[in-house]
Amino acid sequence: MELLAVEAAGRGMAVAAAEELGEVAGPAYWYGGPVAGARVAGRLGVGLLEPADGWLAELPVEFTGREVRAGTVADAWALDRPAFVKPPRDKSFPADVYTDGSRLPAGLDPATPVLLSEVVTFAAEYRLFLLDGEIAAASRYAVFGRLDPRPLTAEGPEIAEFVRELVASGPALPSAVVVDVGQLLDPYRPGHRWAVVEANMAWFSHAYAADPARVLDVVLRAAGPRERVRPGDLPFVRAWSRPVLPGTR
Structure with missing residues (x-):
């Protein structure tokens, strides 16, 4: 959070904690938890994008490995x-x-x-911040379940190819979202295979060792002004942050 706050301030944005919010002038953005987000989204006029609850369960097994x-x-x-x-x-x-x-x-x-x-073992897990279906920022975050962040190196091209296939073939995702993937150990196959761990809201995801500037780009799309939400992202706007349409409540 501190890294993103520094990056945002460097872009000339005012940064404030939720409990310190006063009058907000101009467009607002959110990075933080869903409970606090629920309290302030309406007041800030923020549309919060999130993947569908059943997205992971709807993926073909070739992408989940389980x-x-x-x-x-x-x-x-x-x-x-x-x-x-x-x-x-x-x-x-x-x-x-x-x-x-x-x-x-x-x-x-x-x-x-x-x-x-199913219970499986991931040898390593990676956090990917996606923008328009492409990896904008990424970081390893765990090895055999233990926190171990570092930037992507040699595994980057393999992960990028896996994500391209996932985006092309899997259920739809918001234009700004986080997808975690991992190297799934398989006793019946040598080496490893790539598999999706889960999808998350970009505005509630730790950056780990990813580039804060590129992470912020994704967060600003995922949790920005409601009136700027793209038509294709409207189905992914969190229910309590959706704009009220004429004739509805």
Whole structure:
């Protein structure tokens, strides 16, 4: 967040924390969590882009490398074997491998959407900030589940080719979005294969070792003035930040 704030200030933008907001003059942009975003989006006139909840589950297995399905907390409670369970977007409970449904945190709403996935091992994971379907900025962020950020090097061309195929063949994404991919270990194939980890909101994603200037370019598109949202991005505007149309509430 500090790196993006410095970059924004260098572009002549005023930077303020949500709790310090006063009167806002001119176009506004948002970088932060969805809870605070829900409080200020209407006031700031910001349209927040996010991938569809079921995007990962709709991907062909050639891109996920594992079975992924969309469900609810009630479906997760019924699990009788280990599975990776996560909320599609809001971090309402920890994304983790749960040995069975009884291990999920107590007090969850049974209707809460979740993604249910086979348990797999990613040798390395990479964060990609996409703008108009192309990688604008990228960083490795983990190795075997442990935080280990560094810029992309030799793996860059392979990841770029994988993303081109993903964008061309997979379900639609917002024009500004984050997609995490990884090297999936497969005991039945030598070496590794590329697979999608998940998709996230650019305005709620850590930059790690990615170029802050290019990350900010993506964030400004993903969380900028509602009136500037492109027609193709309108279906991806977070519901509580959508403009109110004449004759509706």
